[in-house]
Every structure is written in C-alpha cells, then in structure tokens.
Amino acid sequence: MSITTGTWTLDAAHSDVDFVVRHAGISKVRGSFQTVEGTLQLAEDFTASSVEVTVDVASVNTKNEGRDEHLRGTDFFDVAQHPTMTFRSTQVRGSADEFTVVGELTLHGVTRTVELAAELGGQDVDVFGTTRVGFEATGEISRKDFGLTWNAATEAGGLMVSDKVKLEIGAAFVLPQDEQQA
Known part of the structure; x- marks a missing residue:
C-alpha cells in the first residue's frame, strides 16, 4: 500500500493509548490515557520514518476514579514530578504494511x-477532505524497569499488580492542509 510522505499530526480524538495489566493474579485491568499529542514523519524510504508522542500521564482513565488517583500519586506515576510520558522512535524495521518501531x-x-509491533491500518481522505493514515501497535514493558515497583500481596500470596504491562495503541494521523495540496 502506498502512503503519503510528509509530516503528520496525531489526531487524538481518533487515537488510543491503552494498557492492560493483570490485577490480583486473576483478572485484567484496562486503562487508557485521554490526552496525547504527537508527530509522525513518513519518509520515502519507510524505514527512515519516525514518530514522537507525548502523553499527559494525569489523564489516565481505568474507569475507577479511586484507582486513577492512586495511579497519579507517588506509588505509581507521581504526576507532580513526572507529568508526561514520551516515546521517540530510533529505528523502523520492515515495510509499511507490517513493521517494528524501536524507540526510547x-x-x-x-x-x-x-x-x-505495528501495522498500517490504511490511508484515506475523509468526507471533510482531510487525508488520514492509521496504525496499530502493541508491545510489553516491565513496570519495574521504570521504577514503578509498588505492590501488595494478596491473601493467596500473589501480587495485586503484575510487573508486565501490555501496550495497545491505535493511532490516527492527519496530514495538515498545506501538505495535502503540495
């Protein structure tokens, strides 16, 4: 599939930065970040493309306000000291259809x-004349690798929060009007 090169802007209203973590060893808790911004640079050589994303960590939403406040506090994200999470790609491997994005x-x-691990969802022009491109990406991180070590033991001896966190990202980007006419 052919995609338009240029500098694209993240469409936060049509994008999701979600995570899944095992809770008490028996179920999964899903959460998302509501405030996110970013830029995608699509190059002629797709592997030379890059992406930068900034997430407002205080915008965490797990559908439980008490849990969200705990996540914002010093036991987890400590948003007063670390208000954002950022991702900056350093390498893209593969083709536009299916690829790996490596980043910091x-x-x-x-x-x-x-x-x-990522894949292209497609590119199209919407009913308002805006050129859009979409991608899906997944990955996994260790909470401990980022200094997020809070936990509590369950009665059965398990842990309240797993170390492994799955990331699920659905990103839509728009091409600014001045680049659409170039």
Missing part, C-alpha cells in the same frame, strides 16, 4: 528502549 520510552523519569 520515558516514563516516571526513566528512559528505556521499547519495541512495538
């Missing part, structure tokens, strides 16, 4: 290399 994820003041 900074969370809780710690930066680690993360790999995301």
Whole structure:
C-alpha cells in the first residue's frame, strides 16, 4: 500500500493509548490515557520514518476514579514530578504494511528502549477532505524497569499488580492542509 510522505499530526480524538495489566493474579485491568499529542514523519524510504508522542500521564482513565488517583500519586506515576510520558522512535524495521518501531520510552523519569509491533491500518481522505493514515501497535514493558515497583500481596500470596504491562495503541494521523495540496 502506498502512503503519503510528509509530516503528520496525531489526531487524538481518533487515537488510543491503552494498557492492560493483570490485577490480583486473576483478572485484567484496562486503562487508557485521554490526552496525547504527537508527530509522525513518513519518509520515502519507510524505514527512515519516525514518530514522537507525548502523553499527559494525569489523564489516565481505568474507569475507577479511586484507582486513577492512586495511579497519579507517588506509588505509581507521581504526576507532580513526572507529568508526561514520551516515546521517540530510533529505528523502523520492515515495510509499511507490517513493521517494528524501536524507540526510547520515558516514563516516571526513566528512559528505556521499547519495541512495538505495528501495522498500517490504511490511508484515506475523509468526507471533510482531510487525508488520514492509521496504525496499530502493541508491545510489553516491565513496570519495574521504570521504577514503578509498588505492590501488595494478596491473601493467596500473589501480587495485586503484575510487573508486565501490555501496550495497545491505535493511532490516527492527519496530514495538515498545506501538505495535502503540495
């Protein structure tokens, strides 16, 4: 599939930055970040493309306000000291249809290399004449790698929060009007 090169802007209203973590060893808790911005640079040589994303960590939403407040506090994200999470790609491997994005994820003041498996959802022009492109990406991180170590033991001896966190990202980008006419 052919995609338009240029600088694209993340369409936050049509994008999701979600996570899944095992809770008490028996179920999964899903959450998302509501405030996110980013830029995608699509190059002629797709592997030379890059992406930068900034997430407002205080915008975490797990559908439970008490849990969200705990996540915003010093036991987890400590949003007063670390208000954002960022991802900056350093390498793209593969083709536009299916690829791996390698980048530096900074969370809780710690930066680690993360790999995301990704695929192109497609490119189209919407009913308003805006050119859009969409991607899906998944990955997994260790909370401990980012200094997020809070936990509590369950009665059965398990842990309340798993170390492994799955990332699920659905990103839509728009091409600014001045680039659409170039």
